[in-house]
Amino acid sequence: MTSLITETRPAPVCGLDTWVPVAAEIISINEENFNTLTFKMRFVDEIHRDNYRFLPGQFNMLYVPGVGEAAISISSDPEETDTIDHTIRVVGSVTRAIQRLGVGGVVGIRGPFGRGWPLEAMKGQDVVIVAGGIGLAPMRPAIYSLLRHRKEFGRVMLLYGCRSPDDRVFGSELDQWTEDESIQVLVTVDNATGGWVGPVGVVTNLLQRIRVDAQKTVVLVCGPPILNRVAAWQFLQLHVPAQQVYISLERNMNCGFGRCGHCQYGRKFVCTDGPVFSFDEISGVFGRKEI
Amino acid sequence: MSGITIPVQTDKPKLAVYKFSSCDGCQLTLLNLEDELLDIANAVEIAFFLEARRRVLPPPYDIGLIEGSISTPEEEERVHQVRRECKYLIAIGACATSGGIQSLRNWADVKEYASLVYPSPEYLKTLETSTPVAAHVFVDFELRGCPISGDQLLEVITALLAGRKPNIPSYSVCIECKRRGLPCVLVSKGEPCLGPITQAGCGALCPSCSRACYGCFGPMDQPNINALGGKLTGELGQTNRDMKRMLRTYNGYLEPFKQASDEYERLEKQEKK
Amino acid sequence: MIGAEQGIKDVWFLSLQGLGHMISTLCAKGYTVVAPVVRDGVITFSEIVSVDEIASGVRDEMGPGKYRLIDDPLSRPFNYVVGQDSPKRFFFPPKLELVAMHVEGKRFVLDRTAPKPPKLAILGIRPCDLAAIHVQDRVFGYNDEGVSHRCEADTYYNQARKQSLLIAVNCTQPSATCFCDSMGTGPRAKEGFDLSMTELGGGFILRAGSDDGRAIVNELPVRDPSPSEIELSQLKIDQACERMGRHIDTDGLKELLDDQIDHPSWDEVAKRCMACSNCTMVCPTCFCSTVTDSNDLATNVASRTRHWESCFTHQFSYTTAGSVRSSLRARYRHWMRHKLGTWWDQFGSSGCVGCGRCITWCPVGIDITEQAAILRDHPDASNNGGKRQTERGLTV
Numbered sequence A: 001m002t003s004l005i006t007e008t009r010p011a012p013v014c015g016l017d018t019w020v021p022v023a024a025e026i027i028s029i030n031e032e033n034f035n036t037l038t039f040k041m042r043f044v045d046e047i048h049r050d051n052y053r054f055l056p057g058q059f060n061m062l063y064v065p066g067v068g069e070a071a072i073s074i075s076s077d078p079e080e081t082d083t084i085d086h087t088i089r090v091v092g093s094v095t096r097a098i099q100r101l102g103v104g105g106v107v108g109i110r111g112p113f114g115r116g117w118p119l120e121a122m123k124g125q126d127v128v129i130v131a132g133g134i135g136l137a138p139m140r141p142a143i144y145s146l147l148r149h150r151k152e153f154g155r156v157m158l159l160y161g162c163r164s165p166d167d168r169v170f171g172s173e174l175d176q177w178t179e180d181e182s183i184q185v186l187v188t189v190d191n192a193t194g195g196w197v198g199p200v201g202v203v204t205n206l207l208q209r210i211r212v213d214a215q216k217t218v219v220l221v222c223g224p225p226i227l228n229r230v231a232a233w234q235f236l237q238l239h240v241p242a243q244q245v246y247i248s249l250e251r252n253m254n255c256g257f258g259r260c261g262h263c264q265y266g267r268k269f270v271c272t273d274g275p276v277f278s279f280d281e282i283s284g285v286f287g288r289k290e291i
Numbered sequence B: 001m002s003g004i005t006i007p008v009q010t011d012k013p014k015l016a017v018y019k020f021s022s023c024d025g026c027q028l029t030l031l032n033l034e035d036e037l038l039d040i041a042n043a044v045e046i047a048f049f050l051e052a053r054r055r056v057l058p059p060p061y062d063i064g065l066i067e068g069s070i071s072t073p074e075e076e077e078r079v080h081q082v083r084r085e086c087k088y089l090i091a092i093g094a095c096a097t098s099g100g101i102q103s104l105r106n107w108a109d110v111k112e113y114a115s116l117v118y119p120s121p122e123y124l125k126t127l128e129t130s131t132p133v134a135a136h137v138f139v140d141f142e143l144r145g146c147p148i149s150g151d152q153l154l155e156v157i158t159a160l161l162a163g164r165k166p167n168i169p170s171y172s173v174c175i176e177c178k179r180r181g182l183p184c185v186l187v188s189k190g191e192p193c194l195g196p197i198t199q200a201g202c203g204a205l206c207p208s209c210s211r212a213c214y215g216c217f218g219p220m221d222q223p224n225i226n227a228l229g230g231k232l233t234g235e236l237g238q239t240n241r242d243m244k245r246m247l248r249t250y251n252g253y254l255e256p257f258k259q260a261s262d263e264y265e266r267l268e269k270q271e272k273k
Numbered sequence C: 001m002i003g004a005e006q007g008i009k010d011v012w013f014l015s016l017q018g019l020g021h022m023i024s025t026l027c028a029k030g031y032t033v034v035a036p037v038v039r040d041g042v043i044t045f046s047e048i049v050s051v052d053e054i055a056s057g058v059r060d061e062m063g064p065g066k067y068r069l070i071d072d073p074l075s076r077p078f079n080y081v082v083g084q085d086s087p088k089r090f091f092f093p094p095k096l097e098l099v100a101m102h103v104e105g106k107r108f109v110l111d112r113t114a115p116k117p118p119k120l121a122i123l124g125i126r127p128c129d130l131a132a133i134h135v136q137d138r139v140f141g142y143n144d145e146g147v148s149h150r151c152e153a154d155t156y157y158n159q160a161r162k163q164s165l166l167i168a169v170n171c172t173q174p175s176a177t178c179f180c181d182s183m184g185t186g187p188r189a190k191e192g193f194d195l196s197m198t199e200l201g202g203g204f205i206l207r208a209g210s211d212d213g214r215a216i217v218n219e220l221p222v223r224d225p226s227p228s229e230i231e232l233s234q235l236k237i238d239q240a241c242e243r244m245g246r247h248i249d250t251d252g253l254k255e256l257l258d259d260q261i262d263h264p265s266w267d268e269v270a271k272r273c274m275a276c277s278n279c280t281m282v283c284p285t286c287f288c289s290t291v292t293d294s295n296d297l298a299t300n301v302a303s304r305t306r307h308w309e310s311c312f313t314h315q316f317s318y319t320t321a322g323s324v325r326s327s328l329r330a331r332y333r334h335w336m337r338h339k340l341g342t343w344w345d346q347f348g349s350s351g352c353v354g355c356g357r358c359i360t361w362c363p364v365g366i367d368i369t370e371q372a373a374i375l376r377d378h379p380d381a382s383n384n385g386g387k388r389q390t391e392r393g394l395t396v
Ligand SMILES: Cc1cc2nc3c(=O)[nH]c(=O)nc-3n(C[C@H](O)[C@H](O)[C@H](O)COP(=O)(O)OP(=O)(O)OC[C@H]3O[C@@H](n4cnc5c(N)ncnc54)[C@H](O)[C@@H]3O)c2cc1C
Pocket: A059, A068, A069, A070, A071, A072, A073, A074, A086, A087, A088, A089, A090, A091, A092, A093, A094, A095, A096, A134, A137, A138, A249, A250, A251, A252, A253, A254, A275, B165, C318, C319, C320, C321
């Protein structure tokens, strides 16, 4: 079970100790949909701005002093690290507190943590990206990388599903990528509203609309558990090798660096061994209830 | 916790404290939280607290603390008024969160009692049951305990003002007991400790005095009462009646303690036959 | 036997009275001495300043969900095995404030950082607990031997460990819940101690495992042991192996646990388990924790505090979509699979050292060795070697 993910991970930034976050300022906020916002952040201290590097698919622990922390994927271009984006669905106390801080507010960052997408292994291959809802956030840095080095990859397809046309995140970019035709973009919604003429239904239905050359395809999946499961199994049935199907998982996280135990998934720590796993690494437990 | 946040305002947020049916012990504890009250008083305006001061500021209030259970028709009405007055309502103590000790009457026929005791029971203003606040109006947060823990009260108010989830655990007393390194009275002395099914919060007060927990913080998240009951009634020699009494002492009207205590009552009656 | 003992210079005889010298030497060298004492009827590790405080004249009796200390006519120390608490809390405190800070302009200003740990000499560590310390070394990244770890070092743990002295006592009388022999961790402390002791009638066979240990011995009234004293000490430990209260067959256990993930016995054990978390709190290797954030109303200082946590709590696996392991069945299964199986993948060792605490201190006496035997003796054949059909008819 040797992983195809070979990227060396950049060292995380943190204060005195891994538990001390580093201050960053919110410099702009973009509304993606009714409860999801993209926050552009910049480290307050120059040294962190200079040193911070991340890989597509990695995440940060975002901290609001006195409130708490949340694991949030980095959603911006990995080659532009003067500012970094986090696309956040406001669901609970920490995410709400970040929203409350607003532009000019200061959050803490620990990270980057985890293992990202297998960009090296994707070279020369076709890439199918399957995302649901906020699951597009950890995909965006990968898409930026693919676009920057477009020639190094085969066909690139993005299958994205969300509740309604208004729920799409990165809407203008989705439109732009569609227009560019540098990648093939297919979007489906559960409920068609406001003159939507595109596909309706679950994202895995979109598979029928693309051609998959199983042996030379790498699949990246991130979405709610049901999407992850169905998508992974569909591609395996199409005979895409298990080590070429990658899934980004979500678990409760507290430390982010393999110490607190919360994120365990069978033998894996999602925070350090993942969040991106190839199917063969987790096949024994994937899709089983309550692991 | 529904997570209403108090908007930032120039004036301090207003706090109201209401008292319903409760023993004096609860009221006293609140006033005895001297250090904590001082901190709270710095951060909020105590706008309504009849037991402590005469001055009353008009509603609405940002935070309402409600103590005591609902056991008279007057209270049943008043609690709706309280809900209207407060943005954020916190029920504090076993009485307000479970109906309290007086909920023992819920298993008896009040009218029957009353007609035996009083000549004109129709004038007696008592409800059939003593019930928690949440049985009548929406409650934003419930703070358990008989009495509550001062630290926990401070934590809830602090968290509310900071706009975060309060760190109020829903796991067992045993976790607090073990963190403190207290010798387990159940395992090392055979005491019938309810710690394994009781919600943490007291800091394992009773085991720290070498006594068994009697469940005053009410049921933990998903307690397995049957499993503990098996040990207590088996090896540790408690009767079904003992079990019923233990479960009903402080939080008997709170599920799943209620259901389990009813079951032990059934077993007790079966035994008698 | 004697020939097998390398470096005879590392073996001495310390008389019972010499133990007092050892305590005062350690104190004089600036160590905070921690040793087993009787607290409220239970053997507990506690700070001591004199040898009289060490529990003696008592013996422990235990079984599933039961522990009693009884008087022992032999008024000797160490005539008991492990109590409720292990040395874990001295390196990995149950509650630790990691940092406190406030926001000033756009910067975080530190008000407090984690406290400095004391310089500890822990005396009376049983071999299973000694092994447990080395298991936790891997978890917390204690890097003494240039071992590479899966994550960076925990500051407090490392500092505490680096300056500590570990004095083990070999076991000659295992309890009814001990199974260190099955786990290969006892009853003899093989390595990783500064000093180890084996009780004989009038004193101890003393061994040094490090330079720090030898430095202590230099100050003690020791003599060379006679060959028969050494022989006898070996014999006492050997026969302890034969008297283990419990046993686990570890052969292929990890694979068995993977295979039997859907075994019906998980449902049976769930009926008894209360998710009270006692088993994980007393376990000398369990490392789970939660850092919670809070703020001070008066000063606005924000603090971050780490507490022991357990995979048995409902909150442990909480995500906005609900708890991942919401049934007791899943939580017990996760615990046992971690202790005996998945720990190997994570840290290259077993997560269980066979101390038996989880059996003794489980209020309802759930027994990990019993559950392991059920899985082995009555495997669920329909499990298909851990393989299964997915809802789309795929076998994975
Ligand atoms: C690797 C990873 C990447 C993520 N990326 C994103 C992202 O890009 N955008 C986004 O909107 N969300 C993301 N999430 C989910 C996000 O972490 C949770 O929605 C968030 O923690 C909720 O915090 P809260 O305090 O607002 O919610 P509350 O419900 O108030 O949560 C309270 C606490 O529960 C825990 N918790 C709750 N849900 C989760 C969860 N899903 N995962 C981990 N811990 C949780 C946290 O400890 C949190 O502090 C990601 C999660 C993981 C594990």
